[in-house]
Amino acid sequence: MTMEKVEAKLVRVPGEDDIQKAIKGTAHVGISQRTHEEHLKLWQGYANKTNEIRKALVDLDTDPAKANQIYSQTRALKANYAFALGGYKNHNVYFDTLGGSGGAPKGDAEAMIAEAYGSFENWAADWKTTGIAGRGWAYLAYDFEDQRVFNFIGDSQDTFPQWNCALILAMDVYEHAYYLDFATARAKYIDAWFQVIDWDAVNKRISMFRRG
Numbered sequence: 001m002t003m004e005k006v007e008a009k010l011v012r013v014p015g016e017d018d019i020q021k022a023i024k025g026t027a028h029v030g031i032s033q034r035t036h037e038e039h040l041k042l043w044q045g046y047a048n049k050t051n052e053i054r055k056a057l058v059d060l061d062t063d064p065a066k067a068n069q070i071y072s073q074t075r076a077l078k079a080n081y082a083f084a085l086g087g088y089k090n091h092n093v094y095f096d097t098l099g100g101s102g103g104a105p106k107g108d109a110e111a112m113i114a115e116a117y118g119s120f121e122n123w124a125a126d127w128k129t130t131g132i133a134g135r136g137w138a139y140l141a142y143d144f145e146d147q148r149v150f151n152f153i154g155d156s157q158d159t160f161p162q163w164n165c166a167l168i169l170a171m172d173v174y175e176h177a178y179y180l181d182f183a184t185a186r187a188k189y190i191d192a193w194f195q196v197i198d199w200d201a202v203n204k205r206i207s208m209f210r211r212g
């Protein structure tokens with residue numbers, strides 16, 4: 001029996017281009033270029049480590065006798081894979097949906113938020129609360145089983161994600177996202193963030209699963 005190896009599929013590592021919309025679109029609300037430039041390094045780290053783990057998994061020894069729940073190569077690679085890939089994906093959505101004109105949503109995003117929360121104002125109040133209560137993230141995701149959106153709370157990127165959901169808006173509330181500009185005043189950062197949501201990008205994400 002031959003065990004043919006499948007080459008690792010690698011994720012795209014973000015670059016300077018990927019933070020330009022955020023740099024241009026958030027300076028007026030007090031989120032600085034420096035913050036985004038430092039943040040890019042962390043985002044790149046998640047991408048690079050995702051790729052490193054994917055490459056290592058190609059050579060994983062799949063002898064079950066070597067797997068172990070206390071420590072083993074499989075455990076080390078796969079537990080940290082969730083942290084690396086989760087941190088890559090949530091930053092992809094964070095930077096994609098940042099740097100817009102903020103305010104109330106339009107189109108599908110407006111309809112989905114109204115269906116689940118009654119109004120944009122109700123949603124925004126819940127979102128701000130969720131962002132303050134989270135240790136790392138607030139996530140707006142469409143749940144395919146509920147057929148509704150929900151404001152999920154996130155700590156680290158591998159704590160509390162849900163299955164069968166599509167992430168359509170993400171707010172990073174780790175201190176690296178705002179400390180340089182707002183010190184510990186996270187609520188002020190969230191108020192600024194509301195003004196620069198890119199609802200067009202959110203609607204584009206919805207259209208990826210709504211219309212094929």
Ligand SMILES: [Fe+2]
Pocket residue numbers: 039042091172174176177
């Ligand atoms: Fe971050």
